[in-house]
Amino acid sequence: MSTPFEYAPAPESRSVVDLRPTYGLFVGGEFVDGHADPLKSVNPATEEVLAEVATADADDVDAAVRAARRAYQRTWSRMSGSERGKYLFRIARLIQERSRELAVLETLDNGKPIKEARDVDVPTAAAHFFYYAGWADKLEYAVAGGGTPQPLGVAGQVIPWNFPFLMLAWKVAPALAAGNTVVLKPAETTPLSALLFAEICQQADLPPGVVNIVTGAGATGQAVVSHADVDKVAFTGSTDVGRSIARAVAGSDKRLTLELGGKAANIVYDDAPLDEAVEGIVNGIFFNQGHVCCAGSRLLVQESVAEEVLERLRRRMGTLRLGDPLDKNTDVGAINSSAQLARIRELVEAGEAEGAERWSPPCDLPERGYWFAPTLFTGVSQAHRIAREEIFGPVLSVLTFRTPAEAVEKANNTPYGLSAGIWSDKGSRALWTAERLRAGVVWTNTFNKFDPASPFGGYKESGYGREGGRHGLEAYLKGADQ
Amino acid sequence: MTSLSSTASSLADVTTSDAALRRFLHGLPGVDQVGVEQRVASLATRSIKTTAKAYALDLAIRMVDLTTLEGADTPGKVRSLGAKALRPDPTDPTCPSVAAVCVYPDMVPYAVEAVTTPGGRLHVASVATAFPSGRSSRSIKLEDTRDAVAAGADEIDMVIDRGAFLTGRYLDVFEEIVAVREACARPDGSRAHLKVIFETGELQTYDNVRRVSWLAMLAGADFIKTSTGKVQPAATLPVTLVMLEAVRDFRASTGRMVGVKPAGGIRTSKDAIRYLVVVNEVAGPDWLDPDWFRFGASSLLNDLLLQRTKMSTGRYSGPDYVTLD
Numbered sequence A: 001m002s003t004p005f006e007y008a009p010a011p012e013s014r015s016v017v018d019l020r021p022t023y024g025l026f027v028g029g030e031f032v033d034g035h036a037d038p039l040k041s042v043n044p045a046t047e048e049v050l051a052e053v054a055t056a057d058a059d060d061v062d063a064a065v066r067a068a069r070r071a072y073q074r075t076w077s078r079m080s081g082s083e084r085g086k087y088l089f090r091i092a093r094l095i096q097e098r099s100r101e102l103a104v105l106e107t108l109d110n111g112k113p114i115k116e117a118r119d120v121d122v123p124t125a126a127a128h129f130f131y132y133a134g135w136a137d138k139l140e141y142a143v144a145g146g147g148t149p150q151p152l153g154v155a156g157q158v159i160p161w162n163f164p165f166l167m168l169a170w171k172v173a174p175a176l177a178a179g180n181t182v183v184l185k186p187a188e189t190t191p192l193s194a195l196l197f198a199e200i201c202q203q204a205d206l207p208p209g210v211v212n213i214v215t216g217a218g219a220t221g222q223a224v225v226s227h228a229d230v231d232k233v234a235f236t237g238s239t240d241v242g243r244s245i246a247r248a249v250a251g252s253d254k255r256l257t258l259e260l261g262g263k264a265a266n267i268v269y270d271d272a273p274l275d276e277a278v279e280g281i282v283n284g285i286f287f288n289q290g291h292v293c294c295a296g297s298r299l300l301v302q303e304s305v306a307e308e309v310l311e312r313l314r315r316r317m318g319t320l321r322l323g324d325p326l327d328k329n330t331d332v333g334a335i336n337s338s339a340q341l342a343r344i345r346e347l348v349e350a351g352e353a354e355g356a357e358r359w360s361p362p363c364d365l366p367e368r369g370y371w372f373a374p375t376l377f378t379g380v381s382q383a384h385r386i387a388r389e390e391i392f393g394p395v396l397s398v399l400t401f402r403t404p405a406e407a408v409e410k411a412n413n414t415p416y417g418l419s420a421g422i423w424s425d426k427g428s429r430a431l432w433t434a435e436r437l438r439a440g441v442v443w444t445n446t447f448n449k450f451d452p453a454s455p456f457g458g459y460k461e462s463g464y465g466r467e468g469g470r471h472g473l474e475a476y477l478k479g480a481d482q
Numbered sequence B: 001m002t003s004l005s006s007t008a009s010s011l012a013d014v015t016t017s018d019a020a021l022r023r024f025l026h027g028l029p030g031v032d033q034v035g036v037e038q039r040v041a042s043l044a045t046r047s048i049k050t051t052a053k054a055y056a057l058d059l060a061i062r063m064v065d066l067t068t069l070e071g072a073d074t075p076g077k078v079r080s081l082g083a084k085a086l087r088p089d090p091t092d093p094t095c096p097s098v099a100a101v102c103v104y105p106d107m108v109p110y111a112v113e114a115v116t117t118p119g120g121r122l123h124v125a126s127v128a129t130a131f132p133s134g135r136s137s138r139s140i141k142l143e144d145t146r147d148a149v150a151a152g153a154d155e156i157d158m159v160i161d162r163g164a165f166l167t168g169r170y171l172d173v174f175e176e177i178v179a180v181r182e183a184c185a186r187p188d189g190s191r192a193h194l195k196v197i198f199e200t201g202e203l204q205t206y207d208n209v210r211r212v213s214w215l216a217m218l219a220g221a222d223f224i225k226t227s228t229g230k231v232q233p234a235a236t237l238p239v240t241l242v243m244l245e246a247v248r249d250f251r252a253s254t255g256r257m258v259g260v261k262p263a264g265g266i267r268t269s270k271d272a273i274r275y276l277v278v279v280n281e282v283a284g285p286d287w288l289d290p291d292w293f294r295f296g297a298s299s300l301l302n303d304l305l306l307q308r309t310k311m312s313t314g315r316y317s318g319p320d321y322v323t324l325d
Helices: A058-076 A081-097 A099-110 A114-135 A164-177 A192-203 A218-225 A239-249 A274-290 A303-317 A338-353 A404-412 A427-436 A469-474 B008-013 B018-027 B033-043 B050-062 B075-086 B105-114 B138-150 B162-166 B170-183 B206-218 B237-254 B269-283 B300-313
Strands: A025-027 A030-032 A036-043 A048-055 A154-158 A181-185 A211-213 A232-236 A255-259 A265-268 A298-302 A357-359 A375-378 A395-401 A419-423 A441-444 B064-067 B100-103 B123-127 B155-159 B193-197 B223-225 B259-261 B295-297
Touching: A025 A058, A025 A192, A036 A099, A048 A192, A058 A154, A058 A181, A058 A211, A058 A218, A081 A099, A081 A114, A081 A164, A081 A192, A099 A114, A099 A164, A099 A192, A114 A164, A114 A469, A154 A164, A154 A218, A164 A181, A164 A192, A164 A232, A164 A469, A181 A218, A192 A211, A218 A232, A218 A239, A232 A239, A239 A255, A265 A274, A265 A404, A274 A303, A274 A395, A274 A419, A274 B033, A298 A303, A298 A404, A303 A375, A303 A395, A338 A357, A338 A395, A395 A404, A404 A427, A419 A427, A427 A441, B018 B170, B018 B206, B033 B237, B033 B269, B050 B064, B050 B269, B050 B300, B064 B075, B064 B300, B075 B100, B075 B105, B100 B105, B100 B155, B105 B123, B105 B138, B138 B155, B138 B170, B155 B170, B162 B170, B162 B206, B170 B193, B170 B206, B206 B223, B206 B237, B223 B237, B237 B259, B237 B269, B269 B300, B295 B300
Parallel strands: A154 A181, A154 A232, A181 A211, A232 A255, A265 A298, A265 A419, A298 A395, A375 A395, A419 A441, B064 B100, B064 B295, B100 B123, B123 B155, B155 B193, B193 B223, B223 B259
Antiparallel strands: A025 A030, A025 A211, A036 A048, A357 A375
């Protein structure tokens, strides 16, 4: 759409971030060298190398686990809940104080639009620390059965690249509130905000070893989850890796929570508030370039309004602004890595080859960096790969249904079960549908709403365990009788 | 379910009876309050800087209906308002004029005189139909309208009968708008433009805003307008967004374009720019024109001028450097 009202570039300043040329591992409260080959973290919007980051081999991971064990035994598990809470409140406030720095760094390293990093990722991360800080001295109310529940020990946590800092908060905040210490491995393409978090831990005077951060790729993660002295493993990422972690942990007494992939249905009934439903569809699949495990990647729209919804959706997609993630007006940023871009392309080609119709609005892609235009597939059937496999990109598959029963049947016909959306002005229909959807999170007349007080997690191949709320705390505690 | 694909001919049928009109208006898709407010909040984060800001400030000035609607209005007050409307910034000849001045019917002759120059004249808008309450007989309302048109008003800002709307007498409201539109006719066959004020602060729900927008457009409104400025809340961004969706969808189904005028409560340049962003991204760039979008405002103009000066000089001046009226 051409308009005389061209928004001039409004870039957020990079100067707030002090990037170091090299970063070490964070073990025992200090930055130390790693002994595997360092990796280069790249800005996916420009392919510029941001920094060289040390990676941890098995010995480095062992040192981190030992540091965590020491901190667990000597200080953190013995500290009163209210004292732990003070540290967490302090961390939460520091996240707020350094929010701009965190947001810009997240955007540089991940490629997500600054407005998302600024308005969603960082504030929600701070909210998680505030929320769990409040639980730290109230743990006897967190687990059924009475008595004061006990922490598990050392938690090994492996997090993905789509929300690097927010996923860190989801993992670290409840673990620490419950009295555990952690060894966290950020994703290899997005380690930088976790390393800034390490600085925040220093700034907060967090006792050394309570939080340890080991950077690296799959081998480092493997070393973390299979370390003999790790009591609890928490993983967010792909279902494939989740399976291999479950195998690695099987037969040990490690506790495990997995938050894996999804192929969420976003169901639009004919009585839906259509303009807002279109907003919800756009938010559901194009938020964070579709790099969202709970993305509404399958649109199920009632046939009687399908044409009208698609007409409105196409027009709305035409107003999405793709480009420089640091520009405050950018709606769709860069794909996080060339590997992910290749996967999206492969699935989109499969969609075309299987006969679905592909559409994107006119959209200039920058020459450098990893980019993919917002894409819509119509004429998709349940059998197509693009309706079954998680694309993890800005690609929406549109399917139709005729009756509520068919909507539920199609929505549930997937190996995944993380999230779902329902759009209807009729409360009884929305509730009827929600009761029948096999998904851990069901949003009605909204999508991608996150709150630290609300548990989040999946069914089936989307994993097990819950994060957020009181349920998220249970994963890091054992009851008095255990 | 009504939709964009409704044809113009089927729309003609919906105003044949009260029941048909009710079925149509109640069949429009609902508006989700949380969703619409979230959309507005997200558009409000757009960062409009440098060239875009300069464009938006000038456009906003050109869209102002500079308004005085006070019991204390005098010919003198209206004359100085007219002078301000013509040359908002006497120190800068590149500063555009506003779109129109907006006054009570008895002030129209003074307004016409004040905005007439050898080179042409600005539009004069007059409120009418027992503004602001609309609580008078239809004959009085029509006479009020004819009076303003005869005095030289180019645009009539009428108020709807909110009581009738809220009790569901949609056809009454419809017929009154049609009648006022007819009263806008001039002897030479031309017609004053009709703006229809909803007083959305009294209608309250977004569903009502969507329904009344369609009702007024079906009745032939040239513009739909949020408020009189006499009731709180006056114009809000979410209400304006719902109205912009309505004019967008109305054009898609009938081909006819209708303008939108938020009025009351828009005081700062930042507010005005947020409205323009919503116009741009919801209705589309075709509405970025004083023919299709107006601001009903009085104090907004001076803030636009202060910001405009800041853009060109790099410094903020003070309220004493823009004229009062």
